[in-house]
Amino acid sequence: MSTEVAAPSHTVPLERTWWERNGRSAVVWTARTVLIVALLAAWEWSAERLFDLTFTSRPSDILTRLVEWNADGTLWIHTWITLQEVLLGFGLGAVTGVLAGFALASLPLVYRVLEPFIMALYAIPKVALAPLFIIWFGIGLSMKVLLAAATVFFLVFLNTAAGVREVDRQLVDAVRLMGGGRREIALKVVLPASMTGVLTGLKVAIPYALIGAVIGELVASNRGLGYLINDAAAQFDTAGVFATLVVLSVIAAILNLGVSMIDRRVGRWKPLEARR
Amino acid sequence: MTGPDTTELLRIDGLTKQFVKDDMGVVALRDFSLTVERGSFVTVLGRSGCGKSTLLNLVAGLVPPSSGTIAYNGRNVTGPTTEIGYLTQSDTLMPWRDVRRNIEMPMEIAGVPARKRAERSRELIATVGLDGFERHYPRELSGGMRRRATLARMLSADPETLLLDEPFGALDAQLRKEMQTELLRLWQGSGQTVVFVTHDIEEALLLGDRVVVLGRLGRIVLDKPIELARPRDADVLRVDPAFVALHGELNEALKEGAKT
Structure with missing residues (x-):
């Protein structure tokens, strides 16, 4: 042979x-x-x-503004605040999302009972939660973190749960034939098989962490890039608004780089079915 | 066949399986009885939808019967055991494990130490001719190579009985022939018992000591010992009058089985 x-x-x-x-x-x-x-x-x-320069500003002014902000430290203070919110929000949402996804998807009956409620919560525009979060947590860091986490949680949760629920029955049977019990099925099939779902969830959630944090800052804050935009706009400082947008897009680009790295990691093996 | 003596390994009695679909029970297998002797190579021949796969799923202990009993080595089958290896129709290699780690998986679950696992998997990889592909993931292999890896994985648990469900059905003719030869080589002298399910008359005759032809719902139409001399070569057999006669008989039985 x-x-x-x-x-x-x-x-x-x-x-x-x-x-x-x-x-x-x-x-x-x-x-x-x-x-x-x-x-x-x-x-x-x-x-x-x-x-009119008041409305459109121009690249050289924006560059000047960035240089100024860099010199007096404004840029870094606010960027650091926003980054903290993004990272904490993403971390919190991702961890709780993965845990909840695994827990609920392993209990099919409970999942079926809760599904419509979860979908309803998921469909709420997260901005609409901002006033409530302000009442609960004030206008500090925690409110933005939670706003970011709220979106991240659902994306990670739903993708993880889908990953767990779509585990190939035949692979589970294969482990049963090898004499494996629930523990082996969970560790050697369900966990690795759902990894694609988990990573997809993490991937799509990354930009939403940034969105959540910035929206939180736009709604109410005295620090962060969202605040910087609001503040500059209030003073009709268009160059300042654009400068902040530039910083935001750089952050987004860096986050996307992280996304594509995760993508490559996922692409290493793909379930056989996905390739048919 | 033989009575209840020591040579009897598998005894199936009045086995019925029905699945629930909406408010209907769909019968897949009805009142099926069969005994298999230790060390024999039994081929089960039947058209698709005759309950062959259901039968193997039941014997492997993956699904419980609706009624009837399966006794393996005198004990009732209530769940999967490592004594029975089951090669299903589709490939169930773990896509996230490379060939070596896939083959080692049953040993991992059995708690075999890592060094022993590595040694055994190397042996098996050589046996099924996958040298050089140890580090490949299933998706990087051709269908035939995946089949071999699956076969090696099953063998790594050292089962005493092999259930094979149309294992080579998806392979091209040339490769199927090689795999059949290889399977016979592995089986001869191993003392293992094989139940081989197929819809291919020639394959059934080429491999089996005994051919059981199934009709609809697992009705046994014919149960016949095959006394063709081994090793059997398909090209030689094809013109052997005994083979041709058997081929005709099985063909008739298949047609008969499809009627009722």
């Missing part, structure tokens, strides 16, 4: 030029750079000529 067992996949060395190997991504990155530079240049040029 050896016809099929050739060398572990047949590989041949290829002579590829730098262009063949990297051409495509070089084009993409060049296009991206050209696009952003062109946009900024157009904005800078048109700002005073076509639009």
Whole structure:
């Protein structure tokens, strides 16, 4: 029985030029750079000529504002506050979401009873909870953390539960045939099989942690990037608003980088079914 | 067949299984009885939907019967045991484990120490011809290689009885032939008992000491010892008059079984 067992996949060395190997991504990155530079240049040029500077500001002003804020520390104080809220909110929501997901999905009857209520809570726009959270927790850090956690929790919970509930019955039977009991089924099948669901939940929840925290700050706060936007806008400081948005998008980009790293981790193995 | 003596390993009596679907009971197997001798190779031949898989699920202890009894080694089967290895129709390798760790899994559950596991899995990987693929994940393997890995995993628990449910059904003809030869090689002299389910007449004849033909709901249409000399070669057998006669007889039995 050896016809099929050739060398572990047949590989041949290829002579590829730098262009063949990297051409495509070089084009993409060049296009991206050209696009952003062109946009900024157009904005800078048109700002005073076509639009009122009070409304649109301009890239050079925004840069100046960022440099100022960097120098006097404003930028870092507020960024750090927001980051703390995001991380704490994400951590809290993720841990409780995973735990609740595993617990409830292993109790199918309880899950069925609770499902409509959970879905109803999930559907509430989380901003609507902000006033309630302010009454309960004040306008400090904890209210933003909880607002971020509220969204993260549901996303992680629902994906984890789906992951647990969709475990292939046949894999469970395979472990039973090996003489495994409930413990082995839980540890050797359900846990690894639901990992895809858990990681998907964590992945989609990351941006929502940022959204939750910033919304909390916009609603009521005296610190953080959301507050900085509100404060700048109240003074008609458009450059300040844009500068804060730049910082927020940098944070979002970094978080997305984390997402794609998780993605690669998940892609290592995919259940056989997913590939059919 | 033989009476209740020491050679009898498996005794199935009046076995019935019905599944609940809405308000109806769907009968998959009705009043099925069979005994299997220790060390024999029994092929169960039947068309799809005749209750073959249900039968194996019951014998493996995965599902409880609606009525009737299954006695294995004189004891009632109430749940899966490691003495019985079961190769199901579909691949059930854990997608997150590489080949080696998949094969070691039954030993892991049995509490075999790591060094012994590694040694045994290396042996088995060589036996089924998967050398060089130890670190591959199931999705990186072809269907045939996955089958072999599953076979090796089953063997790693050292079962004394093998239940095989159309194990090579999804493989191409050439590969199926190789796997059949390999299975016979592994079985001969091992003392293991094999119950091999298939819908392929030639496969049933090539492998079995005895062929049991099932009709609808597991009715036994024919139960016949096969006395063709081993080793059996498909290409030689195909022109053997005894084989041709048996082939015809089984074919008739299958048709008969489909009627009622």
